[in-house]
Amino acid sequence: MTEESASLNFIEQLVADDLAAGFPSEKLRFRFPPEPNGYLHIGHAASICLNFGLGEQHQAPVNLRFDDTNPAKEEQEYVDAIKRDIQWLGFQWANELYSSDYFQQLYDWALQLIKEGKAYVDEQSAEVMAAQKGTPTTPGVAGPHRDRTVQENLDLFERMKAGEFEQGSYVLRAKIDMASPNMLMRDPILYRIVKKAHHRTGTDWVIYPMYDWTHGESDYIEQISHSLCTLEFKPHRELYDWFLDQIIDPTLLRPRQREFARRNLSYTVMSKRKLLQLVESKTVTGWDDPRMPTISGLRRRGYTPESIRHFSDLSGISKRDSVTDVSLLEYCIREDLNKTATRVMAVLDPVKLVITNYPAGKTEILEAENNPEDPNSGTHELPFSGELYIEREDFKEEGGNKFFRLSLGNEVRLKSAYIIKGESVVKDTNGTILEIHCTADLDSKSGSGTEASTRKVKGTLHWVSIPHAIKAEVREYDRLFLEEAPDSHEDKNFMEFVNPDSLKVINEAYLEPFLKEASVGDKFQFQRLGYFTVDKDSTADKLVFNKTVGLRDSWAKQNPAPAPTPQASQPKPTNQGGGQDQGQRSALNEIQKIAKKYTNLSGDKLEAARTDIARLAEEVSYEELEPLFQTAAKKVGTRIGAMITLGVLLNKGQARNAEIEAFIAAGLADEDAQLVEEAKVVSSGLPK
């Protein structure tokens, strides 16, 4: 994406600043460092687009480095999936690297640390060490092995490496500062013993380096100029720098870590641990289930790389926690597919339509536009007959004048075909409609050029010719969670919010025969319904389609479905995940907020504001209010709010005192008419 964005995000700005300060652009180098313990998700896309985007902007190399220091969790399958996803997004890495490539170097540096008295072997239990570490508010204390001799440390570490000790029995720790306010500096672990084969180094090693010891040094080895990571690593920066200080050659480039906020999406979860739980609990069918926010899931759902990159672009990069609304993602895929997807017709919930004046047994081939947005997209053949399926919800016996579809006595256009008029219905004993009978204006054929063919009718319906239709399975998806931020509730597990109806399977949908040759990944717009893509579960004799996203539907908005899905959520009760909402703001705080703009209001809004303040004032105590009496004279709104609140308190029996009298007096003497009025009300002691 080479959008010459008017303003750079703060990371891009930082790189630009470095360049401006004299950093040589040929030394710019970035990296994307996933741990191969799960699939990439839409949150990772932010980091991928950031790093690779920076690489593209500055013609700088971007390495793909697998952070594979924990054989207990990492697997080759994930390595393969990650590479596939990055390439699919359209990025090319300069080098495919692995932290495990650096195990020997890391080991050598560890030896150096030991010799310099900066690392020691500890064999206490994890619990004991944790206890010695203290808490964020209390300093830690030294363990009994902290001052072992270099010789002893060397010997023990050597034996750890040789496999003499059991898994978990010994660790190597850096000797930094057990009293540091930063917990990470309290003698962090460098190496632990893990007796499990590594996906690349096999059984060569039984000691594995920890993240902190590995990451910065790997950046240094690769001469990464800007090491970008998410906010939760901010406290690690001090350690990152400490480790670098121990081994750095000042003639080489020193990597710098910078942090940005991770991206959350509404109505889903975004941590590999939680996604793994969805997979393992069989809540979804796998990492690439179309309901998953993984890159693989989105791809299978029908998203395009362009749409995801555009989404990343629009979402931006910042330093605050946020939850991006899925509607932005949906906008991005609609925008892309609108321009590129071939238009076809499919009926998902069929009802039979018979055209009584169309010759029995006759068939004709019509011409259907492939994409009205693209004049060069051409047309395809579309068979028509006297017996069709239309969507059940496209017919009502009595439509009313806001119903632009088929009803008795009314005309609609059959897309790319004829104008028809509803005549009668055939029902079963339960009243269910079995057939709709109608007549066609046989002169109105689409594109025929006749006067009748250009007549305007109020609606257009999609349809499929029964004798020509092919059957297919269609899978419709809804959001996976019912809550906007499912993992932000302290008292509830995110699994409690799983949407039980996130998948709806239509076993027999009817499609126009043009679709017969569609292959996996092909994308179509089923006219008036949405965008659909061919799923990999399709077989030679049965197509399976995934619904990517529906078309925008202003009709549905006016007609709330009988069982509404949690679509466009109106009220937002809580929003802890975003860190946006200020939680339960105090009543006084609320008053201040309203009062601040009080003088800008008039009419109904002014009345409403006054009422709100008076209502909120019921919950305010005098002790809370008094400080507001000091409000600067020019902040009239706040003083009016305080005055109204004071009036409520006085009516509730608050005794007058010197401060109150002074505040009222000041109000009466003010030049703002509204304030004077409120002050008069209060001073008279009568409620307004």
Place this chain on the structure above:
RNA sequence: UGGCUGAUGGUGUAACUGGCAACACGUCUGAUUUUGGUUCAGAAGAGUCCAGGUUCGAGCCCUGGUCGGCCAACCA
């Protein structure tokens, strides 16, 4: 009783060294339309968490608060 960090319409981001708070999504009108899609025209919605200060002028600077996030894995 700690350290780090953040706060701008419903949502996500902008606002170069202080200078009329902008863009996108979403929402609502209207027009066009053989998709209740697209496109086009327009509207509503924040005075920038609160208070004090500096300044001719503060979302940006200073002080003090409030509220949120992260930090005590032999995970990354």
